[in-house]
Amino acid sequence: MRQLRVGSRASKLAMVxxxxxxxxxQVSFPEIDLRVVPVRTGGDTSPETSLTQMGRGIFVKEIExxxxxxxxxxxxxxxxxxxxxxxxxxxxxxxxxxxxxxxVLVNRWGCQLDKLPAGARIGTSSPRRTAQxxxxxxxxxxxxxxxxxxTRIEKSREDGYxxxxxxxAGLIRMGWQDQISEFLSPEICIPEVGQGALAIExxxxxxxxxxxxKDVNHTPTNKEVASxxxxxxxxxxxxxxxxxxxxxxxxxxxxxxxxxxxxxGSVIFRFQKTYDSAHPKSAGARAANGLLRTGASEIISIxx
Numbered sequence: 001m002r003q004l005r006v007g008s009r010a011s012k013l014a015m016v017x018x019x020x021x022x023x024x025x026q027v028s029f030p031e032i033d034l035r036v037v038p039v040r041t042g043g044d045t046s047p048e049t050s051l052t053q054m055g056r057g058i059f060v061k062e063i064e065x066x067x068x069x070x071x072x073x074x075x076x077x078x079x080x081x082x083x084x085x086x087x088x089x090x091x092x093x094x095x096x097x098x099x100x101x102x103x104v105l106v107n108r109w110g111c112q113l114d115k116l117p118a119g120a121r122i123g124t125s126s127p128r129r130t131a132q133x134x135x136x137x138x139x140x141x142x143x144x145x146x147x148x149x150x151t152r153i154e155k156s157r158e159d160g161y162x163x164x165x166x167x168x169a170g171l172i173r174m175g176w177q178d179q180i181s182e183f184l185s186p187e188i189c190i191p192e193v194g195q196g197a198l199a200i201e202x203x204x205x206x207x208x209x210x211x212x213x214k215d216v217n218h219t220p221t222n223k224e225v226a227s228x229x230x231x232x233x234x235x236x237x238x239x240x241x242x243x244x245x246x247x248x249x250x251x252x253x254x255x256x257x258x259x260x261x262x263x264x265g266s267v268i269f270r271f272q273k274t275y276d277s278a279h280p281k282s283a284g285a286r287a288a289n290g291l292l293r294t295g296a297s298e299i300i301s302i303x304x
Contacts, residue, residue, distance in 0.1 A: 003033040004209070007063045007072035010038035011148045016173050017198055018076040021096060021216070028215040037072050039063045057083040064090055067201060073209060075201040079194030079225055080167075082201070084233040091204040093213035098221040099169035101196035101246065103129060103189045105182045106156055106171075107163025112182040116140055116163070123156055123164040127263045131242040132189040133165065134265025153179060165189075169196040190246045190259050190270075193228040197221055220249045223280040227254055230284030235260075235292075235300060243300060245287055252277050256287040260296035269296035 008018035015036070022034045043058035063075045064087040079095065086092070105113055107120070116122070116137065123145030124130055130142045143161060145152055149170045156164035163181070171179055200216070202209045224247040231245040245258035254277045261268035271291040275283035292300070 002031075003035060004074060005035050005037050005072040007037050007039050007066050007075040009059060009063070010040055013149050013170050013174060014076075014078075017078065020173070021076045021198055021200060024096065024216045025212075029212060037066070039066055039072075057081070061087075064201070067203065073202065073206070074213075077199045077201060079197040079199040080192040082194065082199055084229050086201070089204055090201055091210075092199050093202045093210050094200040094217035095222045095225055096198045096200070096216060097218040098197040098224065099172055100183070101191045102168045102186065103165055103184045103191060103195075104168045104171060104180045105163060105165060105184060106153060106179050107181050108157065109162075110181050113137060113184065113188070120162045121160060123152060123161045126165070126192070127242040128192060128244050129165045129189060131261035131263050131265045131268060132259070135261065135268045136188060136265075138265070149174065167192075167195055186246050186257055190244050190257055193232050193244055193246075194225045195246075197225050199225075223247075223254065223277050224249050227256060227275075227280040227284035227287070230281040231256070231258060231288045232284075234285045234288035243291075243296075245284065245291075247280075247284070249277055254280060254283050256283060258287050258291045260291060260299045262299060267299060269294045269299060271296075 006018060006022060008014050018036055022036065025034055039062050041059045041062045059081040060077055066072045067075050068087055068089055118139040119141060121141045121143045123143050125144045125146055133140060133142065145155055145164060149166060152164050152166065155161055168183060171177060200213055227247045228245045235243055242263055243260040245256055248255045254275045256275065257272045259268060259270045269291060271294050273287060273290055275286060
């Protein structure tokens with residue numbers, strides 16, 4: 001293998017993330033020419049369409065098609081964009097070290113969530129973020145917002161917005177930490193499944209590339225996100241459902257926090273438990289069933 005083609009979304013953040021992965025691979029395989037191939041996805045070509053209408057996977061379908069057709073050899077994704085069911089013939093070959101998984105608040109006053117004035121207009125199109133913010137600040141107005149990370153930051157300073165909720169990892173990778181007003185703890189806002197992690201997807205039958213990717217796989221992160229993705233798979237939840245789980249590996253234990261809510265935050269169920277990290281998928285499935293037993297099954301049947 002003298003050259004490998006690495007597929008990626010064409011946004012600035014996606015390119016930064018892909019360069020991060022390429023740099024890791026280059027350290028282990030300096031003899032291979034890694035060429036980045038930008039791919040425009042459906043989510044990128046419809047920047048004003050609601051994410052809840054488009055569904056999970058809108059930022060990966062075209063990339064997976066290119067991978068399946070052999071036009072690229074690898075694909076780098078924000079793991080939170082990947083549906084739990086991948087396209088036939090494809091697999092996640094590696095998950096890189098997870099960046100900060102938390103959500104962050106960016107606002108014109110530079111204040112924390114509990115100091116926002118009543119009626120503050122905060123941009124997010126995430127049902128998950130909306131529900132959890134409304135659960136603690138019923139007096140804040142949630143305003144839909146779309147676009148890449150730089151577009152959303154710019155919009156947050158315009159008329160109609162006072163701030164925005166974003167993923168910490170994206171701002172950190174872009175070097176824009178100074179924009180952050182507050183890191184939201186998982187006790188307030190549980191992150192999206194896989195948030196902060198980068199996945200490398202490839203063809204299931206490409207044994208050479210799969211062997212190569214073992215060098216950049218981060219086992220602790222892989223265990224965390226495997227349990228989170230199994231949680232989501234067990235529930236059958238998608239982008240339209242305000243359900244999520246967040247796993248933290250500590251020693252041999254996986255601490256999983258999960259929640260399900262109505263989108264207005266008026267009803268929210270939370271479940272936390274610690275599991276053996278030797279079986280992360282089983283832990284994720286058990287966490288999902290634990291959340292359902294809290295009464296969340298009624299919520300999930302309404303929103304899915």
